[in-house]
Amino acid sequence: MTSPLPDYPVLPGIQSPTAVTVVDHRHIHRGFMDFSVMRLRHERFAGGMTPEIERDICHRGVAVAIILYDPAADLLVMIEQFRIGAYAAGVNPWLLEFVAGMVKPGEDPAAVATRETQEEAGCTPRAVRLIHSMLPSPGGSTEVVHLYAGLVDSTGLGGIHGLAEEVEDIRVHLVPADTAIAMLDANQVASGFTLLGLAWFARHRDRLRAEAGDGHDGPGDAALP
Template identity: 75%
Template sequence: MTRLPNHPPLPGQDSPTRVEMTENDFRHRGFMDFSVMRLRHERFAGGMTPMIERDVCYRSYAVAIVLYDPKADLLVMVEQFRVGAFAAGVNPWMLEFVAGMVKPGENAADVAVREAQEEAGCVPYNVRLIYSMLPSPGGCTEIVEIFAGLVDSTGIGGIHGVEEEVEDIRVHLVPAERAIALMDENRVPSGFTLLGLSWFARHREALRR
C-alpha cells in the first residue's frame, strides 16, 4: 500500500506504465532492508529497456511536523545527532523539525502529534497534512508525510527524547524570520526540514491570521 497518489507527473499527460521485475534478492534485513532488483521498464518512445540491476533500500514510513506559534511568531525546532550525516562527512548535529517513524497500523497524524510531545514537549493543534514526499526515490522506498500544526510555545525548551531509543534532542524556539534566513543561507541540509520551511515561508502570514 502506498501513501502517495499514483498520478502522472503533469496533469493530462500520459507516462509509461509497464514494469517487469524478474528478481528481488534481499541481501540484508534490519532497521532498513536492502535488495538487488532486476527489472526492465517501458521507454518513452515505446518498447522496453534491457534488463537492468538496481540496489533498493527499504525503509518504513515516516512523519515530520512544522510546529509554529503564530502569536509569538516562533518555530519549534529540534537539534539531534544524525548518523547518515556523520557518514557523509557533514556536521551530524542537525536543526530539524520534529519527526518520527510510523509503525504498521498507526495513523500518521497521530504519530506526528505523539512525536511532538516526546521530542519537543508540546501538543500541536489544527494539525494538517501539507506534503507527502519520497526523500530519495532513486533507490529508497521511504515515504515521509509532512504535517503542520500550531502550538503555544510558552515554557517549551530543554532536552527531550525517549531513553529506550537513545534519543538526545535539544529543543530550540527559532524566530520565523531567522529560520527562513537559515534556509536561504543554505544552512539547513535536512531535506524534510527544507521542504517544511519552504512551505512555511509561503504560508506564514496566513497562519498568523
C-alpha cells in the first residue's frame, strides 16, 4: 500500500509495531466515495497479534486546501458553501472555509490548489507552498489532505463562484486576519482543515508579512516559511 504521506515515527526514537495480516477485504459500495470492509490482525505493542477484527473503511482519496492571504491588506480570502456532512451531523451546513478540492489520480496537488483558487475565489495565488499533510479521520477514512499557503491580491475579490456542472454555490469573503484568529480562539470554526490552517496562520502571520514585503509581486514572494 503506497502512502502519499511521509513515513515519520510516532515520536523520535520510538519503534512502533509493523505487522498487519489482512484476512479479507471486500468493497461494499462504489460512488462519490467508496466503502469497503476489511478483516485483519495486527501486531500488539507487547508482542503477538490481535484476534481477527473487522473494520469499515471510507475511501475518500486525496484533497487539497489552501490558505489565501493578502499581506498588504492583512486579509484572508475565505469561502462559504453548503456541506452535506455538517447538515447530516446537525450542524449549520453553511461553513466558512479555505478553498479546497479533490485531487484526481495523476494530478499535482499544488496545481490543483491553484486551479481550485481560480474556480472558487476568482484569483490566482502566488508563492504557493505545502505546509502540512494530514489524515483528517484516520479511524475509518483513507482521505489525505495537503494544506498549502499562498499569497493573493484581494483587491476587487468577492461575489459568488463555483462550477455550474458541479452545482457549486460558493460565496467569497474577505476576512480580516484578526477576525479569523478571534473566531479560531472562540471555537467558531467547524471545518477541520480550516481550523488547522488558521492555527498555522496565527503562528506565521507576522513572518508572512515580513517576507512578502508590500504584499504584491516582488523578491519576497517566494519566501514563505
